[in-house]
Amino acid sequence: MLKIWGRTNSSNVKKVLWCAEELGLDYERIDAGGAFGVVNDPAYRALNPNGLVPCIEDDGFVLWESNAVVRYLAEGDPERRLVPSSRQDKASAERWMDWTTSTIAGPFRDVFWNVVRRTAQDRVETELSRGLDSCGRLLAIADKALAGQAYLSGEKFGIGDIPLGCLAYGWFNMPIERPDLPHLAAWYERLTERPAYRRAVMIPLT
Ligand SMILES: N[C@@H](CCC(=O)N[C@@H](CS)C(=O)NCC(=O)O)C(=O)O
Numbered sequence: 001m002l003k004i005w006g007r008t009n010s011s012n013v014k015k016v017l018w019c020a021e022e023l024g025l026d027y028e029r030i031d032a033g034g035a036f037g038v039v040n041d042p043a044y045r046a047l048n049p050n051g052l053v054p055c056i057e058d059d060g061f062v063l064w065e066s067n068a069v070v071r072y073l074a075e076g077d078p079e080r081r082l083v084p085s086s087r088q089d090k091a092s093a094e095r096w097m098d099w100t101t102s103t104i105a106g107p108f109r110d111v112f113w114n115v116v117r118r119t120a121q122d123r124v125e126t127e128l129s130r131g132l133d134s135c136g137r138l139l140a141i142a143d144k145a146l147a148g149q150a151y152l153s154g155e156k157f158g159i160g161d162i163p164l165g166c167l168a169y170g171w172f173n174m175p176i177e178r179p180d181l182p183h184l185a186a187w188y189e190r191l192t193e194r195p196a197y198r199r200a201v202m203i204p205l206t
Contacts, residue, residue: 006053021196093160100163107134
């Protein structure tokens with residue numbers, strides 16, 4: 001059976017759990033990372049030398065890097081339900097996966113850590129306000145794209161929606177001031193109607 005290592009409150013782990021839930025896969029999840037430790041155990045380091053979560057093992061095949069895992073699981077679905085069919089549509093969807101990791105994950109982390117994970121006295125206000133500005137500016141780019149299509153993957157939900165969808169739950173549920181981005185908000189509302197999103201992503205922010 002597919003094994004997934006990672007604590008459920010990690011946005012990178014959520015990507016993998018959400019994808020597995022969308023595909024209806026049977027899997028075993030093993031707590032790792034954060035307070036659970038495990039990631040520095042030699043046995044875990046042998047699987048993922050980065051000492052980070054998520055990591056999967058599928059019939060002896062080991063894979064880390066959340067976006068790579070999402071692609072691997074989605075490609076393994078016989079009907080490829082989450083993978084856009086044309087080469088160009090697939091590349092366009094995957095672009096949002098890479099953009100989320102390379103461009104918005106850092107500023108989002110600055111907001112999330114200062115609002116959710118740090119105590120008020122440890123909060124770094126400059127980091128928080130810089131993160132909020134960057135996230136607002138970057139999410140406006142996604143908002144503009146979503147004005148013309150229902151999902152980041154095109155007309156249908158797919159892999160391109162998963163990474164940003166995980167951050168969107170945090171963005172729309174932290175006590176912060178958000179710029180008005182109506183297309184992004186409508187997309188997020190559509191995600192909240194998905195049972196798999198509710199199970200894997202919509203859990204208390206910690
Ligand atoms: N690029 C990696 C990043 C993985 C990553 O940074 N994971 C964090 C959790 S979101 C982690 O393992 N932190 C250490 C820990 O939880 O102990 C991926 O997408 O899988």
